[in-house]
Amino acid sequence: MTAPDAGLPDDMRRFLADLGIQGRDLRAHPLTGGVSSDIWFVEADGRTLCIKRALPTLRVAAHWTAPIERSGYEYAWFERVREIAPAAVPPLIGRHADGNMFAMAFLPADRHPLWKALLLRGKVDPDFAAAVGGILGAIHAGTAGDGRTAGAFATDASFHALRLEPYLLATARRHPDLAGRLEAIARTTAATKLALVHGDVSPKNILAGPEGPVILDAECAWYGDPAFDLAFCLNHLLLKCLPVRDGTSLLMDAFDRMIGAYLPHVAWENAKAFEGRCAALLPALLLARVDGKSPVEYLTGEMDREIVRSAARGLVAEPPDRLSTVKQRWLDSLRR
Numbered sequence: 001m002t003a004p005d006a007g008l009p010d011d012m013r014r015f016l017a018d019l020g021i022q023g024r025d026l027r028a029h030p031l032t033g034g035v036s037s038d039i040w041f042v043e044a045d046g047r048t049l050c051i052k053r054a055l056p057t058l059r060v061a062a063h064w065t066a067p068i069e070r071s072g073y074e075y076a077w078f079e080r081v082r083e084i085a086p087a088a089v090p091p092l093i094g095r096h097a098d099g100n101m102f103a104m105a106f107l108p109a110d111r112h113p114l115w116k117a118l119l120l121r122g123k124v125d126p127d128f129a130a131a132v133g134g135i136l137g138a139i140h141a142g143t144a145g146d147g148r149t150a151g152a153f154a155t156d157a158s159f160h161a162l163r164l165e166p167y168l169l170a171t172a173r174r175h176p177d178l179a180g181r182l183e184a185i186a187r188t189t190a191a192t193k194l195a196l197v198h199g200d201v202s203p204k205n206i207l208a209g210p211e212g213p214v215i216l217d218a219e220c221a222w223y224g225d226p227a228f229d230l231a232f233c234l235n236h237l238l239l240k241c242l243p244v245r246d247g248t249s250l251l252m253d254a255f256d257r258m259i260g261a262y263l264p265h266v267a268w269e270n271a272k273a274f275e276g277r278c279a280a281l282l283p284a285l286l287l288a289r290v291d292g293k294s295p296v297e298y299l300t301g302e303m304d305r306e307i308v309r310s311a312a313r314g315l316v317a318e319p320p321d322r323l324s325t326v327k328q329r330w331l332d333s334l335r336r
Contacts, residue, residue: 008040012051015101019094021045037071037219041106048108049093053101054219073155075102077218080149080196084142087211088135107207112214116203119240120298122247125208129254130261132206132213132233136198137265140226143196144268150223153196159222163199164190166293168284174291178316185284185316188277192225194268201233203240227274230262231281234323238282238330239289239296242304248334252327259323276321283315283326307333 008028016023023044031039031050038053054071078089091105115128143149164186172182199220207214237255241248266274289296290305299305311333320326 008042009038012040012042012053012101015051015096015103016042016044018096019103021047042103048106049103050106051101051103071096071100071102071219073153073158073221074217074219076152077196077198077221078104080143080152081139081215081218084139085135087209088139088213088215090214090216107209107214112207112209114204115206115208115213116236118208119203119236119247119251120243122244124240124244124247124250124254126250126254126257128208128213129237130257132201133230133258133261134265135213135215136201136226136229136233137262139198140195140229141265141267143223144194144226146196149196150193153221153223155222156190156224159197159199159220159224160190162220163228167288168292171284171288171292175287175313175316178287178313181316181319182284182287185280189225189228189281192227192277193223195223195226197222197224197226198229199232201229203233203236225277226268227278227281230259231278231285234258234278234282235285235289238286238327239299239308241330241334242307243298245334248331252331255327272321275323279321279323279326280319282323283312283319286330287312287316307336310336 008026013023021044025044025046027043028040031041037055040051042049042051052071052074054074072095075092075095078092081089082092090107093103093105095102115132118125168182168186168189172179172186175182197220198215198218199222200217201215205215205217207216234255237251237258241251244251263271263275286308288294290299290308299308311330315326315329320329
C-alpha cells in the first residue's frame with residue numbers, strides 16, 4: 001500500500017468530501033489494467049471504494065478519442081440494471097455533480113476473481129457462462145421497447161467512437177476487400193434500436209462473485225442492438241481457445257451454454273432474426289480483435305492471428321445465420 005497522501009488527484013479528494021468521506025487514514029493507489037479510465041482504489045474512514053474517471057484519449061497504440069461524458073452513462077447503466085438484476089452490478093456510492101467520475105464499492109479479488117484471469121488459467125466453468133448469458137438476456141428483455149431507457153441512453157456518437165469506428169470501421173480499412181461487408185454490419189448495428197446495451201461484455205469486465213456474475217465497465221452504454229453484447233462476449237470465448245488450447249472443449253461448451261441461456265429471453269423480435277445479426281457480427285468482431293484499434297494482448301504470435309483471420313474473413317464475406325456455424329468454422333480453423 002502507498003503512503004497516506006498517495007498522490008490521489010485533488011479533484012478526487014474533493015469528490016470524496018462531497019460524498020461525506022473526510023479522508024481519515026486515507027490510503028489510495030491507482031489500479032492498473034484499463035485503457036479508457038483513471039481508476040483509483042481508496043481506503044478512508046473505514047471504507048474501501050473505487051473512483052473511476054473517463055479519459056478523453058484511450059491508452060492504446062492507435063489514436064482513439066471518446067467523449068468523457070461516458071462516465072455518467074456508465075453510472076446510469078448500473079442504476080438501471082440494478083432494477084433488473086441487482087446482484088449483477090457493484091454497489092454504488094455516488095456520482096460527481098459534473099458526471100465525469102463516480103465511486104463504487106471495491107470488490108476484493110479473493111471473493112470476486114476476474115473471469116478473464118480464471119479463463120486464461122484454464123478454469124472454464126460453463127455454468128458461469130450460462131449465468132452471464134441469462135443476465136444479459138434479462139437486461140435486454142427488461143429494457144426492450146422502453147422509451148424511458150431509450151431516451152436516457154441515446155449515446156449514438158459515443159458508441160460510434162468507442163465501438164463501431166475502432167472495431168468495425170478500422171478493421172474495414174485494414175481489409176479493403178471486406179470493407180463493404182464490415183461497413184454494412186456497422187450500419188445495421190447503428191440503426192438497430194431495441195434494448196439497453198452494455199457494449200463491452202468481456203471477461204475482463206466480469207467478476208465471478210459469490211452470488212454470480214458482477215458486470216463492470218459500462219462506459220459504452222447505449223440503447224441499441226442487443227446482438228452486439230452477446231456477440232462481443234461469445235467472441236472472447238472463441239479467442240481464449242488460442243492461449244488455452246487444452247480448454248477448447250470446455251470453452252465451446254461455455255459458448256453453447258451462454259447462447260442457450262440467452263435466447264429464451266428474446267421476445268422483442270424474431271429469435272432467428274436476432275441470431276442472424278449476432279452471427280454476422282461475431283466474425284467481424286473476431287477480425288477486429290487482431291486488426292482493429294484494440295487487439296487482444298494475449299495473441300502475440302502471428303500464427304495465432306492468422307488462425308483468427310482465416311476463420312473470420314470467410315465468415316465476414318459470406319455471413320452465416322446461425323451461431324453454431326461460426327463455432328464450427330472456428331473449430332475447423334483451430335484444427336488446421
